[in-house]
Amino acid sequence: xPSPALLVAIPLTVAAxxxxxxxxxxxxxxxxxxxxxxxxxxxxxxxxxxxxxxRTQAYWFGNWYPRGSMVLGIGFVMGPAGCGLAxxxxxxxxxxxxxxxxxxxxxxxxxxPLMLIFLAAMSGFxxxxxxxxxxxxxxxxxxxxxxxxxxxxxxxAPLAGAxxxxxxxxxxxxxxxxxxxxxxxxxxxxxxxxxxxxxxGRHDRLVLAAFTFLITGFLVKAAAFxxxxxxxxxxxxxxxxxxxxxxxxMVQLGLFGAMRVSATIFHGSLAPTGLHDLFVVSGAVTAVxxxxxxxxxxxxxxxxxxxxxxxxxxxxxxxxxxxxxxLTGLFLYLTGHALVKAGLFFAAGILLHRFRSVSxxxxxxxxxxxxxxxxxxxxxxxxxxGAPAFLLASGEARITGAAPWAETVFLLxxxxxxxxxxxxxxxxFLGLGDAGPVDRSSxxxxxxxxxxxxxxxxxxxxxxxxxCMGGAVVLSFWAAFTNGVFSASRGFLDFPAYAHVVYSGAIxxxxxxxxxxxxxxxxxxxxxxxxxxxxxxxxAVVHLRLPRWLRWPSHLEGSMRPIRALQSGHPGDYVAxxxxxxxxxxxxxxxxxx
Amino acid sequence: xxxHYPYFIAAWVFLCGLYGIVRSRHLVxxxxxxxxxxxxxYILLLAIxxxxxxxxxIFADIHPGVVTVDPVxxxxxxxxxVVEATVVALLLAMVVKAYEKGGTTSxxxxxxxxx
Amino acid sequence: xxxxxxxxxxxxGACGLAVLYLAGIRNLxxxxxxxxxxxxxxxxxxxxxxxATDTVNAITxxxxxxxxxxxxxxxxxxxTGVMLLLRPEDGQTxxxxxxxxxxxxxxxxxxxxxxxxxxxxxxxxxxxxxxxIGTHGQLTPxxxxxxxxxxxxxxxxxxxxxxxxxxxxxxSHPVTEALEAAGAAAYALIGxxxxxxxxxxxxxxxxxxxxGDVLSSGTIALISACVGxxxxxxxxxxxxxxxxxxxxxxxxxxx
Numbered sequence: 036x037p038s039p040a041l042l043v044a045i046p047l048t049v050a051a052x053x054x055x056x057x058x059x060x061x062x063x064x065x066x067x068x069x070x071x072x073x074x075x076x077x078x079x080x081x082x083x084x085x086x087x088x089x090r091t092q093a094y095w096f097g098n099w100y101p102r103g104s105m106v107l108g109i110g111f112v113m114g115p116a117g118c119g120l121a122x123x124x125x126x127x128x129x130x131x132x133x134x135x136x137x138x139x140x141x142x143x144x145x146x147x148p149l150m151l152i153f154l155a156a157m158s159g160f161x162x163x164x165x166x167x168x169x170x171x172x173x174x175x176x177x178x179x180x181x182x183x184x185x186x187x188x189x190x191x192a193p194l195a196g197a198x199x200x201x202x203x204x205x206x207x208x209x210x211x212x213x214x215x216x217x218x219x220x221x222x223x224x225x226x227x228x229x230x231x232x233x234x235x236g237r238h239d240r241l242v243l244a245a246f247t248f249l250i251t252g253f254l255v256k257a258a259a260f261x262x263x264x265x266x267x268x269x270x271x272x273x274x275x276x277x278x279x280x281x282x283x284x285m286v287q288l289g290l291f292g293a294m295r296v297s298a299t300i301f302h303g304s305l306a307p308t309g310l311h312d313l314f315v316v317s318g319a320v321t322a323v324x325x326x327x328x329x330x331x332x333x334x335x336x337x338x339x340x341x342x343x344x345x346x347x348x349x350x351x352x353x354x355x356x357x358x359x360x361x362l363t364g365l366f367l368y369l370t371g372h373a374l375v376k377a378g379l380f381f382a383a384g385i386l387l388h389r390f391r392s393v394s395x396x397x398x399x400x401x402x403x404x405x406x407x408x409x410x411x412x413x414x415x416x417x418x419x420x421g422a423p424a425f426l427l428a429s430g431e432a433r434i435t436g437a438a439p440w441a442e443t444v445f446l447l448x449x450x451x452x453x454x455x456x457x458x459x460x461x462x463x464f465l466g467l468g469d470a471g472p473v474d475r476s477s478x479x480x481x482x483x484x485x486x487x488x489x490x491x492x493x494x495x496x497x498x499x500x501x502x503c504m505g506g507a508v509v510l511s512f513w514a515a516f517t518n519g520v521f522s523a524s525r526g527f528l529d530f531p532a533y534a535h536v537v538y539s540g541a542i543x544x545x546x547x548x549x550x551x552x553x554x555x556x557x558x559x560x561x562x563x564x565x566x567x568x569x570x571x572x573x574x575a576v577v578h579l580r581l582p583r584w585l586r587w588p589s590h591l592e593g594s595m596r597p598i599r600a601l602q603s604g605h606p607g608d609y610v611a612x613x614x615x616x617x618x619x620x621x622x623x624x625x626x627x628x629x
Numbered sequence: 630x631x632x633h634y635p636y637f638i639a640a641w642v643f644l645c646g647l648y649g650i651v652r653s654r655h656l657v658x659x660x661x662x663x664x665x666x667x668x669x670x671y672i673l674l675l676a677i678x679x680x681x682x683x684x685x686x687i688f689a690d691i692h693p694g695v696v697t698v699d700p701v702x703x704x705x706x707x708x709x710x711v712v713e714a715t716v717v718a719l720l721l722a723m724v725v726k727a728y729e730k731g732g733t734t735s736x737x738x739x740x741x742x743x744x
Numbered sequence: 745x746x747x748x749x750x751x752x753x754x755x756x757g758a759c760g761l762a763v764l765y766l767a768g769i770r771n772l773x774x775x776x777x778x779x780x781x782x783x784x785x786x787x788x789x790x791x792x793x794x795x796a797t798d799t800v801n802a803i804t805x806x807x808x809x810x811x812x813x814x815x816x817x818x819x820x821x822x823x824t825g826v827m828l829l830l831r832p833e834d835g836q837t838x839x840x841x842x843x844x845x846x847x848x849x850x851x852x853x854x855x856x857x858x859x860x861x862x863x864x865x866x867x868x869x870x871x872x873x874x875x876x877i878g879t880h881g882q883l884t885p886x887x888x889x890x891x892x893x894x895x896x897x898x899x900x901x902x903x904x905x906x907x908x909x910x911x912x913x914x915x916s917h918p919v920t921e922a923l924e925a926a927g928a929a930a931y932a933l934i935g936x937x938x939x940x941x942x943x944x945x946x947x948x949x950x951x952x953x954x955x956g957d958v959l960s961s962g963t964i965a966l967i968s969a970c971v972g973x974x975x976x977x978x979x980x981x982x983x984x985x986x987x988x989x990x991x992x993x994x995x996x997x998x999x
Contacts (some may be wrong), residue, residue, distance in 0.1 A: 040935065040945030047817055048932040054824060055925025058918065096810040098947040105785055109810045145828040152821050159814065167705060171814040174712050178818050181719055182825025189833065191731035195739040198723045202650065205663055205716050212670045212709065213643070213765075219702070220677040220772050223780015244768025601745070605736050606659060607651045608745050611754040614647055618760025632774035640765040644758055651754040652747075678783065681776035686787050686799040689884050689956070693791045697799075699783030700790075704803040708815045711889060715822030718982055722826040725989055 036086055039094050039111050039162065042079055042121060046072055046155035050148035057144030062137060069147040070132045073154060077125035080158070084118040088522055091115070091532070092541035093164065101538055106226035112164040112536050115523035115544075116366065120284075120291060123370060124157040127283045127377055130499035131276035134381060138388070138485040138493070139274060142186045153179040153280065160288055164537060166215050166300070167225045169292060173211065173256070176285060177204045183277045184269060187484065195604060196272035202606045203265040206613060207255035214248030217241060218300065227299040228537035231530055236303030238310075238628050246310070247621040249296050251613075254620075256289025259351060260321040261612040263344045264602055267328075270340035274484040275384030278336060282343040282380060283373040290347060294354055294527070302530040306358050308628040313620065314355030319444050321348025326451035328602070330575075331595050333471055335383045335393040335459060339376065342419060342452040346372050349448055353434045356441060362524035363549060364433030367517065371418070371426025371507050378503035379415035379456065382408050385496050386463070388485045395459050396473045400466030405492075409464035411500050416460055418507055420453025420568035421445065423561040426511045432557035442560070450567045457572035468576035472592070514549075521549035635676035643669035656724040656734045660717055667713040671706050678702030795952040796882040796961035804887065805964045805971075809946045813931055816971055820928045823978045830985045855906055863905035870898035878972035882961040888968040892975025899980065903987075915984040920977050927974025934963055934970070 049072045053065055060068075091114045093100075099108025111117075132150060141147065156175035163169050181204075184197035219225060221241060222233035234242060255262040266286065270278050293314075297305050305311050325345025332338040350372070353365040385408050387393050390401055402409060418425035431449070435442040461467045510516050522544060526532060536542050578587045601608075646666025653659040678699030684691055686700035728734050745753070773779055786807060787799050796802040804812050878891020903911040914920075935946040943949055946963075953960035 038939055038945060040939065043813075044932045044936055044945060047813070048929050048936070050817075051820065051925045051929035051932070054820075055922045055929070095944055096946050097806055098944045099807055105781060107782075107786065107789075108807055142828045143831050145824050145831075149821060149824055149828075152817055155817075156814070165811075167708075167808075168811055168814070171708065171712075171811050171818075174716075175814050175818050175821065178712075178716060178719065178821045178825070181716075182821050182828060185723070185825055185829040188726055188829055188831075189730070191727055191739060194723050194727040194730065198656070198720065198727065198739075201716070201720055201723065202659065202663060205720075206647070206650070206666065208712075209643075209667055209670055213673060216670065216673045216677055216702075217768055217772070219780065223782050225701075225782065239771055240767040241769075241771035244764050247764055603745055604739065605745070605750075607653060607736060607750055610647060610650045611745075611750050611757065614651075614754055614757030614761055616757070618757045618764065621764040622760060632776075633769050633772060635775050636769040636772060637766070640762065640769065643765070644762060647758065647761075648754065651750060676775055677772070678778055679776055680778040683778075685885075686783075687884060688791050688797040688799070693788060697787050699778050699780070700787055700799040700803055701783045701808075703800045704808060707800070707804055707889065708811055711815050712818055715819045719822045719825045719829075722829045722985070725986070726829050729989075729993070 036082065037079060039083060039113055040096065042076055042158040042162070043155045045075060046151040046158075050151035050155070053151070054145070054148040057148075060144070062141065065141070065144060065147045066132070066136050069151055070129060070136075072151055073125055073129040073132055076154060076158065077122060077129055080118055080122040080125050083113055084115060084122050084519075087113050087115040087118045088519055088544065089546065090541055090543050091526065091536050093536050100540070104229070104538070106224065106229045106537065109163065109165040109168045110226070110537065111162040112533065113162065114526055114533075114536070115519065116527045117161040119366070119520070119523055120161040120288070121158045123373055124154060124161070124284050127280055127373065128154040130377065130381075130502060131279045133495055134276050134279075134384065134499045136495045139276065140186065140484055146183070146186065149179050149183050150276075153183065157284060157288060161291060164227050165225055166218070166227055166230065166296075169295070170208065170211055170215060173292065174208050176288070177208060177256075180269075180277075180281065180285065184273045186274050186277070187272060193272035196268035199604065199606050199609055200265045200269035203255060203262070203609050203613060206610060207252040207262070210248045210255075210617065211252030214245040214252065217245040217248070226537065227295070228534040231299045231302055232534060234300060234303060236307065238304040238308055242301070242304065243624045243628065244621070246301055246304075247617065247624050250293050250313075251617045251620050253289050253293035253296065254317065254351075255613065256286065257293065257347055257351065258286050258289070258321075258344045259317050259348060260324045260344075261616040263321065263325070264609040264612060266344055267337045267340040267602065268604065270336050270343075271334060275380055275387065278339075279377045279380045282339065283377040286343055286347050287350065287369050287373065290350055290354065297358075298528050299530060299533060304628065310624060310627050311355045311358040312627055313623050314351050314358075316355075316623070317620075318348045318350070318352025318355055321345070322352060322444055322448040324348075326448045327595070328599065329452045330455045331599055332455070333395040333473075335386070335395060336380070338395075338455055338459065339379055339383065342455065343376060345448045345452050346376075346419070349445060352441060352444060353430075356434060356438045357524075358528065360437035361433075362527055363517070363521045364430045364436075366430075366520045366524055367433065368427055368430030370510065370520075371430055374503045374507040374510075375415050375418035375425065375427065378411055378500045378507070379419075381496070381500035381503065382411045382415065385492055385500070387483070388496065389490050389492060391483050395462055396470040398463045399470035400463070402464035403466055405464070407497060409460065411504055412460045412464060413457065414504050416453050416456035416568065416572075417565050418504070419449065419456055420564050421449040421561055422453075422565035423558050424508055424511055426507045428557065428561040429511045429517070432561075436557075446560075446564060446567075449564050450571060453564070453568035454571035454575065457568055458575045461572055461576045469579055517549045518547065522547045635672060639669045639673035639676065642666075642672060654735055654737075656727065656736060656739075657721070659736065660720045660724060663720070664713060664717050667709070670709055674702045674706050674709065791955060794948060794961050794964065795955040796964055797955060798882055798884055798887070800885070801881045801887045801968065802961070802964060805967045806948055806961075809935075809967065812967075812971070813935065813946070816928060816931055816974060819975065819978050820924070823924065823981055826982055826985050830989045860905045863901040864907065867898050867901045867905075870901060871895055874898065874976070878969060879958060879965070881968040882964045883956065883958070888971030889975050892972040893979060895972070895976040896979030896983070900983065915980045916988075920980050924974055924977035924981060927970050927972075927977060930970040931967055931974070934967055938963075
């Protein structure tokens, strides 16, 4: 098997090369090289995922394998969950680079190196077994993301969004570093397995403080409430392929960081003490808040951004529940959401390319000439709602199978976000009903990002979206995929196995078959969700034509105004919320372990 | 209690940085407050690695085996400093560009993202 | 949110955060009593295993060299981001940094000859000092990052000495960008070279030499030099991007 270091080293080297030669290389060459590199990552990561499913092994950089109980260097643990996420990251990056072929404004040749660096950072983040290395890749991911947000700089609005994104995420990164410092002081180690063993089941004040700082930092990246304010701002200003990566994988990697740290360092204090309920509550609140804000939006990218907030909240909820019940559903949901959300963003990008706008009122009825995009958009909306035959529904079925009360949260979030997307689709592609309210955020003019003057939609804009939607449907029927995810999720929470891999080099995993369960009840629920979402979307579009008693309650719009005003665009507000959120997480942690 | 006073300083600097970001009226002030927040982690890291009576971990003129302070936190701090400098540089470039395009450096005037 | 509300919200949160942080600090070992084994183990091993007397740099470029690769690329991405943000827009290319030197308006200000002579004289010494610091990283405090920053500061002395044409020629030359990319790529390539030798990525595969020599400790010295080149070029690019942006506007204002 080729070395896993290539997953990080090759994209970084090619990025440096592309950057140094940017004035000499023609655009097509840069496109081709970057797509090939991402494709190489995809192939290598897939090979490693298949290998990891029956043998998880460790890889030590600089050949610094552990001496006795002392870990001297930095290592990768090639487990199925990490390798699977690296594959997903590589897939989305390849599709995003394919989408950017030729037409996307590359900012003087800086776009391709930054995308490759972003890919390298994500790959390193999911595989590393060292806490400080986790922080370094977290920062590399963040800085590449901030830089990519700077592509559209001709208006002040993109800069405000990028600035808010950068300030909030940097504060989060240094919260993480504070937590790392506290843990280092008491354990004297930086390897996840070693720290986990040193701490054992300890949950005194210092461990809880470190837990709070680490989890808060990662939840900021995961856009949990009240740390989510940066996400819609960043999405409104980043170019489409970058938004695909943000919503498809970067935000979920924030959650993955929290999960990885909880499952290794805090393994002794998580399940026994009820600390995982923190994730349950945070996830539920985020899901509902995100869904509400999503439905109130009329700027397509911000709408999708809020739906990402909501769905990542559902994933956080799934993690909290899954600490005791298994994480299969979570990983299925994550993959499904990544593919469906990527497809939706690609479709929004097609609209932006063709009509130079992503505002729902401005696009009313104009999408009638784009049947393929219409189909993709509606499939995406149904997928988000949790319709049957999409991966999200299979994931949800497994999550709520063990905790029926969570069904309500999934129902609410899925239906409302799906309805928002479907409502936009009904207005834009079918021209139904009125054009919708024109509010300030939908007037944030989305700058054109492509240079094609004829606005023709070439095949390379459609293909990534089709692959994504098709993938989400196909994977939901593929049993081997579900079995693989089941093995991965069993291994993720198994700390003794993780420590064994770190200290002894490798471990063999038994082949597992995912437990099957009755499909009729979840199928019915999925159908109900899809129908409710469609119904809600129709109602929102035609309600003004209905008799007065069937109309949308008029005071709803007014009562949403103060909630929407919280999304103020002022970095000071966001950091104030971050502080309050951090203190709340700390208080909750102390209260849960009392 | 007194034995922990450098850590209290780190906590205080962290909170000062946060206060600066929240109360800032000028974008450059926000960025510098962020830099101050980042310096709190240096203080914390270096204080954690200190050992009274320890020499610097440079064995050019002392014999290996002499009690030294922790070199690992110093290496971590080096990484930390580079990260801070680069993020501050990037943020300041955003501020410069925002001033050029919007004519203002006040966070209040840049609320284009209001929901 | 009004300023007052924001402040109140923040203070509520900050009180909680302060209590949390202080509660955590109370359980730390007392200051000055570092206990952990990691640092001590490496301090005792580094000289024998890697023939490097500067343990901090041995950690930075060898034991935890993979971290430093990521950190170097953080610098690289940030500089790329600055170049992306401050890139000249269509119609501006000829004005900024092309034929006309935007810093030339500085040459019209009168400056004391003492400053000019001193700055020009110290330039050479600065570069030499930077090279010294950069190449002795494995022996004494220093290394690539520190040396690179010192070298990058040297052309600023030329700018202060009003030799703005020389300053512009040094920092805006395409070779600077190429050197930055080469330095970054070299770090990854050194790691890949270890792979080619059959060892894991970033293993120290070069001969370790004699402790105390400049050419010792294998790849630590080599990586340190590459990092020095990259950091110097990166900071020069950063300085140039800022100056070009601001001076172009100041030059226009004066003209």
